[in-house]
Amino acid sequence: MILHEIETVNREEIEKLQLERLRTTVERVFNNVPFYQEKLVERNVTPSSIKGLEDIAKLPFTKKQDLRNHYPFGLFAVDRKEIVRIHGSSGTSGKPTVVAYTRNDIKNWSEIIARAIVIAGGRPGEVLHNAYGYGLFTGGLGLHYGSEILGMCTVPISGGNTDRQITLIEDFEPTVICCTPSYVLNIAEHMEDLGKDPRKSSLKYGIFGAEPWSEEMRKTIEEKLAIKACDIYGLSEVMGPGVSVECHQEQNGLHVAEDHFLVEVIDPETLEAVPDGEDGELVFTSLTKEAFPVIRYRTGDIASINREKCKCGRTTLRMSRVKGRLDDMIIIRGVNVFPSEIEHFLLTVKELAPHYQVHLIKKGSMDAIELNVEITDAMYKQISGDMNHEKVHQLTNMIHHIMKNSCLVSMDIKIHQPKSIKRSEGKAVRVIDKRNTSLKV
Numbered sequence: 001m002i003l004h005e006i007e008t009v010n011r012e013e014i015e016k017l018q019l020e021r022l023r024t025t026v027e028r029v030f031n032n033v034p035f036y037q038e039k040l041v042e043r044n045v046t047p048s049s050i051k052g053l054e055d056i057a058k059l060p061f062t063k064k065q066d067l068r069n070h071y072p073f074g075l076f077a078v079d080r081k082e083i084v085r086i087h088g089s090s091g092t093s094g095k096p097t098v099v100a101y102t103r104n105d106i107k108n109w110s111e112i113i114a115r116a117i118v119i120a121g122g123r124p125g126e127v128l129h130n131a132y133g134y135g136l137f138t139g140g141l142g143l144h145y146g147s148e149i150l151g152m153c154t155v156p157i158s159g160g161n162t163d164r165q166i167t168l169i170e171d172f173e174p175t176v177i178c179c180t181p182s183y184v185l186n187i188a189e190h191m192e193d194l195g196k197d198p199r200k201s202s203l204k205y206g207i208f209g210a211e212p213w214s215e216e217m218r219k220t221i222e223e224k225l226a227i228k229a230c231d232i233y234g235l236s237e238v239m240g241p242g243v244s245v246e247c248h249q250e251q252n253g254l255h256v257a258e259d260h261f262l263v264e265v266i267d268p269e270t271l272e273a274v275p276d277g278e279d280g281e282l283v284f285t286s287l288t289k290e291a292f293p294v295i296r297y298r299t300g301d302i303a304s305i306n307r308e309k310c311k312c313g314r315t316t317l318r319m320s321r322v323k324g325r326l327d328d329m330i331i332i333r334g335v336n337v338f339p340s341e342i343e344h345f346l347l348t349v350k351e352l353a354p355h356y357q358v359h360l361i362k363k364g365s366m367d368a369i370e371l372n373v374e375i376t377d378a379m380y381k382q383i384s385g386d387m388n389h390e391k392v393h394q395l396t397n398m399i400h401h402i403m404k405n406s407c408l409v410s411m412d413i414k415i416h417q418p419k420s421i422k423r424s425e426g427k428a429v430r431v432i433d434k435r436n437t438s439l440k441v
Contacts, residue, residue, distance in 0.1 A: 001118050001123065002118075002313065002314070003114060003115045003118045003150075004111075004115055006258075006259045006316075007115065007255070007314045007315070007316055008313055008314060008315055009315060010315060011307065011315065014258050014259070014315070014316070015053055017259055018053060018258060018259070018262055018287060019050070019052065019053050021259075021287035021288060022050060022053065022056065022262060022285065022287060023047060023050050024287075025285065025286065025287055025288075025289070025293050025295070026040075026047045026050055026059065026295070027047040028077050028290070028293055029077060029293055029295060030046065030047055032077040032078070033075055033076075033077050033293075034074075035066065035070060035074065035075055036060070036295060039060040040059070040060070042060075043058060043059075043060060045058050045059065053262070056262065056264065056285065056296065057273075059285075059295050059296050060295065060296065061271070061283070061295075061296045061297075061298050062294050062295055062296055062297045062298065063297075063298050064097060064237065064298075064300075067097040067098070067099075067237060068095045068097060071095045071096070071097075071098060072098045073098070073100075075292060076100050076291055076292060077290065077291060077292065077293055078100075078102060078290055078291050082102050082103075082290075082291065083100045083101065083102060083291050084101060084102060084103050084106060085100070085101045085106060085141075086098060086099070086100050086101075086136075087099050087100075087101075087136050087137070087138045087141075087236050087240065088136045088236070089136075089236065096136075097236065097237060099236050099237060099291075099292045100291035100292045101291050101292070102290040102291045104290055105239075105288075105289055105290050105291055105292075106145065108260060108288050109142060109145065109146070109239055109240060109242065110145040110146050110148075110149040111146070111149060112146070112239070112242040112243075112257045112260055113142055113143060113145065113146020113147070113149070113241065113242040114146045114147070114149045114150040115242075115257065116146065116207070116232060116241070116242045116245035116257075117143075117146055117147060117150055117152070117176065117207065118150065119230075119245050119246070119247045119248070119255055119312070119314070120176075120205055120207045120228075120230035120232065120245055120246065120247070120248055121175075121176065121204065121205035121228055121230065121248035122147070122150065122152060122175070122176045122205060122207075123152075123175075124150055124151035124152060125151060125152070125153075126152055126153070126174070126175040126176065127152065127153045127154075127155060127172055127173060127174040127175060127176075127202075128143075128147045128152045128153070128154050128155065128174055128175075128176045128177075128178065129155045129157065129165075129168065129169060129172070129174035129176065129177045129178070129203075130143050130144055130147065130154060130155060130156055130157065130158070130178045130179075131157055131158065131159055131165060131177065131178060131179035131183060131184075131187075132158070132159065132178055132179055132180075132210070132241075133158055133159045133426055134156065134158045137236075138234070138236045138239075138240030138241060139178075139209075139210055139240070139241055140156070140158055140159075142234070142240040142241045142242060143178045143207070143241060144156055146242065152176070153172075155168060155172055155174060159179065159183060159425045159426045160425040160426075162186060162187055162190045162425070163190070165187055166187065166190060166191055166194065166196070169187075169201055169202070169203065170196075170201070173202035174202060174203060175202060175203065175204045175205060176203070176204070176205045176206070176207065177203050177205075177206050177207070177227075178206070178207045178208075178232075179206075179208065180208060180209070180210045180211050180424065180426060180427055180428065181208040181209075181211065181213040181217055181218075181221060181229070182211060182213075182355075182423075182424040182427070182428035183424050183425055183426065183428075184206055184208060184221060184225070185217075185220065185221060185224070185354055185355070186423040186424060186425065188221075188224040188225050189419075189423075198224050198225045198226075199224070199225060199226040200226075201225065203225055203226075203227050204227055204228065205227055205228050205229075205230065205248060206221065206225070206227050206228070206229045206230065207230055207232050207245070208221070208229055208230070208231060208232065209231060209232040209233060209234070209241060210241075210426075210427055211427050211428055211430075212321075212322050212323070212324055212325070212328070212338070212339065212340045213231070213321075213340070213343070214340050214343045214344040214347065215321075215344070216343065216344055216346075216347030216348060217343060217347060217354060218231075218251075219347075220347060220354045228248045228251070229251075230245060230246040230247070230248055230251060231245070231246045231254055231321050232244075232245045232246070232254075233245070233254050233301075233319070233322065235299060235301075237294060237297055237299075238261065238284045238286055238294060238297055238299075239260070239261070239286065239289065242257065243256065243257060243261055243284065244256040244257065244318075244319055246321075247310060247312040247314065249310075249311060249312040250310050250311050250312055252310075252318075253306060253310070253318030253319060253320055253321075254318055254319050254320075254321065255310065255314050255316045255317075255318055256305075256316055256317050256318065256319055257316070258316050258317055259287070259288075260286070260287050260288045261284050261285070261286060261287060262284065262285040262287055263282065263283070263284055263305060263317065263319060264282075264283040264284075264285075264296070265278070265279075265280040265281065265282060265283070265303065265304060265305055266280050266281050266283055266298075267280055267281075268280065268281040268298075268326060274304075276304070276305055276306055276307060277304050277305075277306055278304055279302055279303065279304050279320075279323060280302070280303075280304065281298060281299065281300065281301065281302060281326065282299045282301045282302075282303050282319065282322075283296050283297065283298055283299065284296075284297050284299060285297070300325045300326045300327055301322045301324075301325055301326075302322065302323040302324050302325065302326065302338075303319050303320045303321065303322050303323060304319065304320045305317055305318065305319045305320070306318055306320075322340075323338055323340060323341075324338030324339065324340050324341070328431065330358070330360065330369065330431065332360075332367050332368065332369055332409050333366070333367065333409070335407075335408050335409050337369075337407050337408075337409055339358060339430045339431055341406075341407055342356070342358060342371065342403070342407060343356065343430075345402050345403065345406045345407065346371075346373060346399070348402075349395075349398070349399060349402070350376075351375055351376060351379045351395055352373050352374065352375060352376065352395075352399075353373075353374050353375065353376050353418060355373075355374055355421045355423070356371065356372060356373045356374075356421065356430070357372045357421055357429070357430060357431070357432060358370075358371055358372075358430060358431045358432070359371075359372060359431075359432050359433075359434050360431065360432070360433040360434060360435050361412075361434050361435060362434075362435050367435065368411075368412060369409060369411040369412065370411070370412045370414055371399070371403065371411045371412065371413050371414065372414045372416060372421060373399065373413070373414070373415055373416070373421075374415070374416040374417065374418055374419070374420050374421050375392070375395070375415060375416075375417065375418060376418065377418050379391075379395075380417055380418050385417070387415070387416075387417060392415055395415060396413045396415055399413045399415075400413050
């Protein structure tokens with residue numbers, strides 16, 4: 001099912017539309033946002049300077065700190081009377097980032113999400129169980145409005161209260177569930193604790209995002225719930241969820257809504273574009289946003305792009321799944337490691353449950369990693385609950401060897417009994433910095 005013809009047009013038509021909308025966006029920010037006007041004047045760039053898509057390189061980058069510096073309304077491009085909704089970040093690391101939407105922005109976003117749900121397997125007339133958090137976080141309301149526009153029966157349960165989640169899945173029989181990948185594992189695990197088989201639910205598709213997750217995590221989710229698990233990507237600074245999404249047919253790269261977003265991949269050090277297929281930092285320019293347009297927003301997310309046609313029939317450019325974030329990257333003794341890389345190798349160990357935490361610690365004057373994992377119920381029964389069992393020591397050595405060889409970092413391995421690591425009802429806390437402060441990544 002293709003919801004919009006733009007998803008299947010040739011690249012020439014896509015790029016023609018993008019150029020037209022890029023010019024409009026540059027004109028909008030030049031005339032209405034002093035921050036951008038100043039930056040463009042500094043570069044001797046005007047809206048008429050944009051002759052082709054390659055001229056995107058003439059435009060300035062935008063960073064999250066720019067949003068904080070102009071908190072709360074300094075980057076809005078419309079009169080506040082035209083704004084119908086505001087979203088924002090939690091502000092845990094300082095001032096929150098605040099974004100705004102006009103009525104037309106909400107309409108566009110809803111249609112983008114409707115397309116994303118179809119791409120991931122949802123269909124009109126079915127039931128969608130939305131366990132993303134509602135409120136200032138864009139996940140809950142973003143998926144909600146898109147689901148309704150599509151014509152699905154939307155269950156706005158939000159996150160938490162896992163017992164109730166399970167009850168409503170049983171009673172309302174949704175075919176699609178939306179939440180973070182770590183939380184759907186929590187739901188499946190709790191079903192098993194209650195003596196229920198997650199594989200026998202009505203669910204067929206899952207739309208998971210808001211945190212990086214590996215292919216091994218996908219396999220675990222799909223096996224536990226007998227569903228197709230698709231990745232969705234977005235960030236509030238650009239729009240919210242729906243910027244890109246995986247198709248359920250191929251599950252190999254996320255289709256970008258190119259009629260609304262122009263994507264680049266750059267080397268985060270040189271700020272130059274990298275070739276298609278090469279990892280770099282994702283940069284997005286909004287093409288239709290009215291209230292809060294962004295120019296070349298540096299996401300901090302690491303991924304690549306390719307322009308090959310997908311077997312689902314869509315011609316839109318695809319981005320790879322996010323490998324990690326620049327600010328999530330752990331640097332230990334000169335070696336760079338992403339939590340998703342650790343997850344990738346951990347989930348190949350059948351004795352381990354798909355829950356872990358990375359603690360950054362000090363060993364003398366040196367930085368070190370303490371990797372906390374837990375064994376499965378089956379393993380726990382096999383050793384009769386004896387965490388000093390020889391098999392636990394063997395498993396510890398095996399994990400240490402895997403991490404050393406695969407991630408090139410020696411880690412202290414701490415193995416815990418089942419259900420010892422705190423479960424997530426939203427975004428999972430994977431990394432805890434215990435070196436100085438309790439910085440959570």
